[in-house]
Amino acid sequence: MERVVGTVVRGLRGPIINKGDDLEQIVVDTVLNAAKVEGFEINDRDIVSVTESIVARAQGNYASIDDIATDIAAKFGDDTIGVIFPILSRNRFSTCLHGIAKGAKKIVLMLSYPADEVGNHLVDLESLDEKGVNPWTDTLSEAEFRQHFGYQKHTFTGIDYIDYYKSIVEEHGIECEVIFSNTAKSILDYTKSVLNCDIHSRFRTKKQLKENGAEKVFSLDNILVESVNGSGFNESYGLLGANKATDDSVKLFPRNAQPIVDNIQNRIKEATGKTVEVMVYGDGAFKDPVGKIWELADPVVSPAYTPGLDGVPSEIKLKYLADNNFAELQGEELRSAISEFIKNKETDLVGAMESQGTTPRQLTDLIGSLADLTSGSGDKGTPFIYIQGYFDNYTI
Numbered sequence: 001m002e003r004v005v006g007t008v009v010r011g012l013r014g015p016i017i018n019k020g021d022d023l024e025q026i027v028v029d030t031v032l033n034a035a036k037v038e039g040f041e042i043n044d045r046d047i048v049s050v051t052e053s054i055v056a057r058a059q060g061n062y063a064s065i066d067d068i069a070t071d072i073a074a075k076f077g078d079d080t081i082g083v084i085f086p087i088l089s090r091n092r093f094s095t096c097l098h099g100i101a102k103g104a105k106k107i108v109l110m111l112s113y114p115a116d117e118v119g120n121h122l123v124d125l126e127s128l129d130e131k132g133v134n135p136w137t138d139t140l141s142e143a144e145f146r147q148h149f150g151y152q153k154h155t156f157t158g159i160d161y162i163d164y165y166k167s168i169v170e171e172h173g174i175e176c177e178v179i180f181s182n183t184a185k186s187i188l189d190y191t192k193s194v195l196n197c198d199i200h201s202r203f204r205t206k207k208q209l210k211e212n213g214a215e216k217v218f219s220l221d222n223i224l225v226e227s228v229n230g231s232g233f234n235e236s237y238g239l240l241g242a243n244k245a246t247d248d249s250v251k252l253f254p255r256n257a258q259p260i261v262d263n264i265q266n267r268i269k270e271a272t273g274k275t276v277e278v279m280v281y282g283d284g285a286f287k288d289p290v291g292k293i294w295e296l297a298d299p300v301v302s303p304a305y306t307p308g309l310d311g312v313p314s315e316i317k318l319k320y321l322a323d324n325n326f327a328e329l330q331g332e333e334l335r336s337a338i339s340e341f342i343k344n345k346e347t348d349l350v351g352a353m354e355s356q357g358t359t360p361r362q363l364t365d366l367i368g369s370l371a372d373l374t375s376g377s378g379d380k381g382t383p384f385i386y387i388q389g390y391f392d393n394y395t396i
Contacts, residue, residue, distance in 0.1 A: 007389040010034065011374050011382030019060035023050075024260060028267045030384055040388070042272045045308065047387040048264060049371035052282040052303065053243070054383045055254035061232035063224055064249045068099025068239070070228050072195075075218055076104065079193035084110040084184065085205065086197035088120040088154065088161040092297050093197070094168060095244045096220070100195065101172040108177045108190040109165060113145075117198050119293040122161065122180075123149045139181040142166075156291060185212040192216065195223075199240060199299055221299070224252065240299040241282060254280060257304035265306050279305035281385075284369030285361070301368035309363050 012034045017023060027050055035042050056062075072081070081104045086093050088111075101107060113135050114128055115121040128135060131148045140148070142162065153160050162178060169176035179186070184205045187194055192215040196205045202219045209217045221238040224231065234241070234255045241253030261278040268276050282298035302309075371385040 005389070006392060007387065008040075009370060009374050010038070010040075010386045010388075011380060012384040012386055013381050014054075014383050017054040017057045017383070019057065021058045023055065023058040024263045024267060027264050027384055028271065031268065031386060032271060034386065042268070042274050042276065043388065044274050044276070045391050046274070046276045047309070047367060047385075047390055048268070048276055048278045049281050049367065049385040049387065050261075050264075050278070051371075051375055051383045052241070052254050052257075052280050052298070053251065055257055055260060055280050056232075056251050059232070059254060059256075061234070061252045061254060062245055062249055063099075063228070063231040063233070063242075063252060065095060065099035065102055066248075067228040067231035068096060068223065068250075069103030071223050072100050072103030075222075076193050076195075076216060078105050079216065080104075080106040080108060080191040082108045082110060082187035082191045082194040084187050084194060084196050084198075085112050085117060085201075086165070087116045087118050087199070087297060088122070088165075089297065090157065090159070090164075091244050092242065094164070095247070095250050096239050096242055097165060097168045098172070098248070099250075101169040101174060101176075104172075104174060106175045106177075107169050108179065108187065109169065110179050110181055110187050111162070111165075112182050113140075113180045115292065117201065118295070118297050119287065119291070120154060120161075121292060123152060135182050137183075139179060139183070139186045142178040142180075145178075145180050184208045188213055195219070199297065202240075236303075237299045241297075253282070253298065254303060261304045261306050275308075277306045277308040279309055279364060279367065279371075281364075281368035281371045284372035285365045286369050286373075295369075295372070301362075302364040305364050309367065312362055313366070 012030050014026060014030045017026070027048065031042070031048060081100070083097075083100060086097070111122065114123045114125055127149055133140070133148060145162070151160055166176045166178055177190070179190070181187070184196065185208060188209070192213065194209050194214050194217050196202055196209065196217065196219045198205055202221065206217050206219055221236070221240045223238045224233045225235050225238050227233045232252050234252050236255070237253045239250070239252070242250040245251045257280045261280060264278045265276060268274065279302045281302050283296045283301065285296045285301050287294045367387065367390065370387065374385050375382050
């Protein structure tokens with residue numbers, strides 16, 4: 001019988017994961033049980049995706065605001081700290097800010113505008129035009145920002161992040177001055193000691209600060225790169241990818257996850273004889289066209305994955321073939337011609353007209369986004385995503 005279904009994505013329900021759990025065996029057992037109960041076969045090149053959150057939970061990779069404060073104090077001493085370009089997020093940054101403030105003597109908080117790095121807006125572009133403010137050249141004080149734009153709450157959270165972040169800092173008994181700029185070196189008019197909190201532009205920001213006279217520069221991936229008083233840590237990403245766990249602690253991005261995905265792959269191979277691909281995924285890499293938020297607040301979509309997920313797709317655009325190469329054909333002749341073309345396509349399609357309009361992104365970014373959208377971020381209870389047929393094409 002002709003195959004009529006392509007890629008299938010299943011969110012697999014799993015137990016609540018706690019520190020010290022054998023996550024690898026839990027994943028394997030969940031996959032095998034789901035296949036048995038739902039009646040699907042496990043095949044070579046199926047994909048098992050595991051959310052980063054439960055990997056970090058199983059590792060017990062947590063840190064308190066006191067741990068963060070200790071590291072901040074060790075790095076900055078009594079200096080006024082310029083905390084620049086943080087994203088606007090209760091989940092991602094507010095608890096980190098508590099720790100930063102607790103370890104500081106004074107903070108100058110510099111927010112990017114009209115939006116943060118991942119698209120959370122403080123003000124809309126039209127308002128900038130109306131007020132004649134150029135966000136690429138103009139540095140604003142808090143008073144100037146309020147005079148131009150007043151008090152605006154975030155579309156989804158209903159929070160005025162300027163007041164919210166300032167109140168967090170002041171809660172720890174220190175002064176907080178707020179300014180607005182998109183130019184990293186603007187902070188150097190206030191202090192030469194800087195903590196840059198941007199994610200994907202952090203290396204460029206750090207370079208610009210050092211070239212323009214900064215004396216101490218650390219980024220979030222330099223904080224908690226080793227354990228502080230027995231805390232969790234991440235040697236590669238530090239506080240990047242952290243999430244709020246409790247009011248006074250954060251869950252860090254998982255560390256040393258490569259052995260986990262490799263072991264899951266091996267255990268499933270032992271149990272089924274099939275080689276599946278395995279990855280750990282965090283935030284997907286996609287943008288909401290309504291809220292304008294770019295989802296990727298983690299440093300990478302996937303911190304660990306098996307080798308079969310390396311690279312980018314090599315795909316042909318079917319509609320291009322139908323409209324151009326085989327425009328004179330219809331029905332079964334068209335189907336046969338396209339199938340034959342796909343079977344004989346080149347491995348490297350970079351620059352080929354037949355591949356135009358396909359998605360030239362890393363496989364892990366595409367699959368991680370698919371997994372993130374499937375699992376959601378709430379109460380679905382599906383921390384494992386099982387994907388079949390992702391690498392199939394029209395001929396398979």
